[in-house]
Amino acid sequence: MSLTPDLAARASHPHAITDPKRVPAQRYYSADFAQLEKEKLWQHVWQVACRLEDLPETGDYIEYEINDQSILVVRESDSRIKAYHNACRHRATALGNGAGTFHGRQIVCPYHGWRWDLNGENTYVYAAQRGFTPACLDKDNLRLREVQVDSWGGMVFVNMDAEAPPLEQYLEGIAKVLDPIAFERMRVRWWRHVILPCNWKMAQEAFLEAYHVMQAHPSLAMGAADDDYNVDSLASNFECFEGGHAHSRPPTSSEVPVKGMSWADYFIQFNNALYFGTDAFTTEREMFIQQGLLEKDIPDDEFPAKFFEALYTYAQGAGIPLPPPATETTGYGHIFPNLTFLPGYGNNIIYRSRPNGDDPESCIFEVWAVQIPGADAGEPERPVLEGPIPVEEWPQIFREDFQNVIGQQKGVHGSGIDDLIMSEHYEAMIINNHLTIDRYLSGD
Template identity: 30%
Template structure:
C-alpha cells in the first residue's frame, strides 16, 4: 500500500515543550557576544568549517556569472562554468595573491584574468596562461589552479564552505530535513525582498531573536491577534545541528470577529498574505449575519478558512501545493540551520534571516541579510523579483512592521550586553531553541561536533 503521509505531518506527533524542558542549559555566557578573543576562536572553529548561504541560484543564471562571498577578511568566488555547474574558489591569484575579482558580482564568460601580471584562468579554475610564459622558469600550470572550496545548492540557495574537507551539503542538512522542505518548492520561489545592512549587535543576537516567540508580547503585540504563542501548542523537531519549531496561527478562545480582524491585519506583517485576503473574506461571508456578527460552526475558525483560501489561491495560479498539509497553508514553521540561517516558511512564501560577523572583527557588530521569497507562476515572477539593496546609512531603510521592531530591539540588547558585570544570560523554557543553538555552538567551539 502506498503511504499517503505528508512530510509536514511531523507536527502531529512531535514533542512539545513539556517533553523537552531541561534538555539544555539555561545559562549562556555573555563573553560570546562581546569578547574579541571568543570571536577569534569562533572564526576558526565555526566560520571556517561550516556551510553558509552565499546567495540564490538565480543570482548566477548565465555561464561566467560570478559572485563574491566574504566572511571576515576571507574572500571567495562562486562562478557558473561552461558545463552549468557552480564552483567555488579562493579569490586570490596563484602567482602573487592578487584578488582575481573585486565587487559583489560580475561576468567572466571568457574566464578570469588577474590584472596584476595577466595570469588567466578558465571557469574551472585551471591556469590557462601567463605573461611571457616562455620566460617564466617552467611553471607547471596544472599545479597552479585556483584553490577550490566546496559549493553546492539546495532549495534554490547556493551554499559555500571554506573547509576543503567539509562533509557533503546533503549530509550536513540531512535527508529528513531536505524531504520535509521539498514540498514547499523553495527552488522555484522568487526573491521579493532582499536587504543587507550592518547592525550594532553580535550575529548571535540576531539568531537568538528569531529562534524564540517569547518576545512577541513585548516587541510584536500586534501579532497576538493571530499568533497563538501558548507554549503547550508549539512543536519541535531537533536534528544534530538544526531545528524546526512551529507555533500555530490561531488564537484559542477569541471570538470569530476577533479571529477575522486579526487575520485581516496579517498583510501589515506578512505581505505575502495580501493576495489571499479577498478569497478569505469571501469564505467568511458565508458565516456573517446582516448585522456583521460572525458565527463559526464547530471545526471552522479563521485559521481553517485562511488555510482553505490559501490552498485555493495557490492551486488556481497553477502552483503545486499538493505535498503540504492544511496546517502548512497558514502556520509558519521556523527553520534554523546552524550556524546562521533562520527561515520562517509556509505555503507560497518564506522569510530568511542571515547574520554573520562584521568584517572588521568587532563582536558588537554584524552584517544581517534579510530576504523574502514567494512561489509565483513563471509568467509573473519577474514583475516581483528585486535586486539586493545594500543599506549604507543606518536606519534609513524601513522594514515591514515586525522586522522593524526586531531591528530596533536587537541593537538595544547589544547595548546592554556590553556591560562587563553581566556575565551570563538566563533562558526560560520557552527559549529552548535558543538553548539548543548555544549547545550546538558550544560543541563546535569545543571541537566535538560530528562532521
C-alpha cells in the same frame, strides 16, 4: 536530542556553555570568542553563500564574504556551480567584487591579466616563459583554490574545509522536514540588509523564538498579554537536531491564541499585521484572497480552513505550484549556524546573520522575501541586494526586532551580567545553536 549533555566535561574553550539554561554574556562581545568562531566554526561549517537564482547564466558570479574571507561562487555550466577563494594565484588580487559575469567564460585578473576558465584552470600567464620558472607555472599550482560547494532548497552552500562531510549529510534531519515546503520553487521578491550594532548570534536569536511577540510585537499579539495570549501557537514544540538545526512542529492546540477572539478575527488581524509589518510572510496575493472571503458569509471558526481552500483554488488557476500543506513542520526552522526560515503560504522569509568582518559587535543581517511564482511570472530578474537600510526605514515588525537586539547588545556589557537566562521550552533553538557552536570550538 537532549539539550543537557555532559557539557562541563567538554568545556575546553573560554565562555563555553556549562548549563544550557545560561549563556555566558561574553559570547556576544569577546574578541577572543569571535576569533575562535572565525577559526573553528566559519572555516569548517557549511553556510549559505547565495541563492541559485543569483547565478542564472554561465559565467555569472557572486561574492560571499565571511570574516576576512572572500569566496567567489560561479556558474560553470547549466548544471554546475563552483566556488573559489577570491584570490589571483599570482599576487592574490581579488578576481571579482559584488556580483557580475565573467564574460567569454574567462576569469581575468585586473592586475596583470592572468586568466582562468570557469573550471578554475589557468589558461593564460602574460610573458610566462620570460617571467617565471617552470615550477612557478605548474598547472595544478596555478589552479584557483577551490571551496566546497553544493545546493539545497534553491540556496548555494559553501564550506572552506575540504574535509567537511557533504552537504546532504550535514542537512540530514532538517532537510527532510523542510523539503515539503518546496523552497526550491521560491523566487526572491526582495532581498535587503541592515548592519546591526550587535553580535551575529544576538541578531539571529530575535528570530529563533516567538516568546518576545507578546511584548515586542503588540500588532501580532493583538495587544493581548499574560494568560490572554498563548504564544505557543507560533513557535514551540521544537525538534532539535545534532547538527544544530531545529524546527518547530505545528501547534498541538487548536485554540485561538488570543482569549476571547474568534478564529476569523485573529486570522485576519494576524495576516494584516504581517502584511503591513513585514511585506513578506503575507503578501498582496494572500490579502487579495482574504479580501474575497470577507465578502462571503463564513462561520467564524471556519475562516482559516476556507482561506486555505481559496488559496489552493487560486493557486491552481494562476499556475502556482503550491506543495500540499506541510503537516509535519510549520516551516519555522533553523539551519545551523546562521539561517532561519519563517513560514508563509507558499512564501517564506529567510534570514541570514553573519559577523561583519572581525568585529564581534557588528553583524550583517539579511532578509530574503521569497515566494512561489505563478505561471505568468516569466523569468525572474537576478536579485539585487538592497541596502544597507537604516533600522528606522524597515517595516514595523523588523524595526521592533532590530531595536531590541541593539538594546540587548548594550546590556550584555553590564559588569553585573554574567549570563543570559534561557527557557528550554521557548528558546530551545537558541540553546541548540550555542551548544553546537561549542562543539565546533572544542573540535568535537
